[in-house]
Amino acid sequence: MNHHAHPQPELADSSAAPLMVPPLEAALALMEARRSVPLRTLAGPGPTPEEIERLMRLAARTPDHGRLIPWRFILIEGSARSELGDRLDALYARQNPDTAAGKCDMWRLYLERAPLTVVLVSRPDPAAKVPEWNQMLSAGAAGMALTIAASAMGFATQWLLKWPGRDPEAAALVGVKAGEKVAGFIHIGRPRLIAPDRPRPALADVVTRWSADQSMSNDTP
Ligand SMILES: Cc1cc2nc3c(=O)[nH]c(=O)nc-3n(C[C@H](O)[C@H](O)[C@H](O)COP(=O)(O)O)c2cc1C
Numbered sequence: 307m308n309h310h311a312h313p314q315p316e317l318a319d320s321s322a323a324p325l326m327v328p329p330l331e332a333a334l335a336l337m338e339a340r341r342s343v344p345l346r347t348l349a350g351p352g353p354t355p356e357e358i359e360r361l362m363r364l365a366a367r368t369p370d371h372g373r374l375i376p377w378r379f380i381l382i383e384g385s386a387r388s389e390l391g392d393r394l395d396a397l398y399a400r401q402n403p404d405t406a407a408g409k410c411d412m413w414r415l416y417l418e419r420a421p422l423t424v425v426l427v428s429r430p431d432p433a434a435k436v437p438e439w440n441q442m443l444s445a446g447a448a449g450m451a452l453t454i455a456a457s458a459m460g461f462a463t464q465w466l467l468k469w470p471g472r473d474p475e476a477a478a479l480v481g482v483k484a485g486e487k488v489a490g491f492i493h494i495g496r497p498r499l500i501a502p503d504r505p506r507p508a509l510a511d512v513v514t515r516w517s518a519d520q521s522m523s524n525d526t527p
Contacts, residue, residue: 310327310330333458336454336457336458337454340453340454340457341500341501341503341504342462342463342464342465342501343462343463343464343497343499343500343501344464344501345416345419345420345464345466345493346419347462347497347498347499347501348419348420348421348462348464348493348494348495348496348497348498349421349495349496349497349498350421350495350496351421351496352383352420352421352422352461352494352495352496353421353422353456353459353461353494357459358381358422360455360459361424361452361455361456361459361494362379362381362424362452364451364452364455365379365424365448365449365451365452365455366448366451367451368444368447368448368451369444369447370444371436371440371441371444372434372435372436372440374430374431374434374436374441374444376428376429376430376431376441376442376444376445377426377427377428377429377444377445377448377489378427378429379424379425379426379427379448379452380424380425380427380480380481380482381422381423381424381425382417382422382423382424382425382480383421383422383423387414387417387418387423388414388417388418390417390479390480391411391413391414391415391416391417391418392411392414393479394413394414394417394470394476394479395410395411395412395413395414397473397475397476397479398412398413398469398476401473401475413469413470416468416470419493419495420464420493420494420495421494421495421496422493422494422495423491423492423493423494424452424491424492424494425471425480425481425482425488425490425491425492426445426448426449426452426488426489426490426491426492427445427482427486427487427488427489428441428442428445428486428487428488428489429483429485429486429487430442430485432485442489445489446489449465449489449490449492452492453465453492456492456494460496461494461495461496461497462494462495462496462497462500463492463493463494464492464493465490465491465492465493466490466491466493467488467489467490467491468491470488470491471488471490471491472488
């Protein structure tokens with residue numbers, strides 16, 4: 307019996323024996339090896355339309371308090387990359403009239419590097435009973451689900467949040483509406499190389515175990 311692939315019917319009996327589901331080693335190995343690669347090392351071909359649909363379905367399978375769907379995705383691929391890039395460059399030049407001439411196609415080059423960029427948009431509903439913080443965290447979770455799903459499909463990713471996601475005028479060109487905020491540009495492509503891993507946090511720095519004695523202390527990890 308494996309609930310990874312076969313969801314169990316809802317259990318009415320809370321005293322039923324727990325399912326002892328075996329570990330999915332391939333999934334664990336993927337998460338152990340996954341890392342970002344620098345955007346400049348990404349290349350095509352990008353995901354096929356079927357792969358993109360599957361990717362987005364997996365990204366949307368994300369914890370979401372109150373089922374508010376407080377996020378959405380904008381796909382940038384193909385000729386949309388240079389079309390949007392040109393518009394961003396024009397806006398950037400207008401905002402920065404002293405910019406060096408060599409930078410005039412900076413954002414087009416930026417968007418052309420990866421075959422697919424997914425713009426992750428946070429759209430919390432401030433009127434909802436669910437705290438906005440919970441809604442924003444859900445957007446981050448959707449980004450991580452997308453990143454892991456893309457890795458599992460053989461792609462590499464880099465999650466960046468630069469001027470086009472931060473500047474309100476630029477974000478509007480990307481398609482972001484009032485009340486929405488860009489949580490990241492998740493660039494997806496084939497890795498030309500696997501970058502060396504970066505140092506990972508020492509667990510002692512980030513993991514503590516609650517005990518009654520320590521709960522009054524000010525020591526944070
Ligand atoms: C919301 C968010 C925004 C980021 N923006 C940038 C950025 O603008 N520039 C940058 O160099 N890295 C940025 N990063 C970090 C990169 O994604 C980095 O490659 C990543 O943290 C490497 O971790 P990984 O190997 O575990 O994927 C950002 C990360 C997150 C979560």
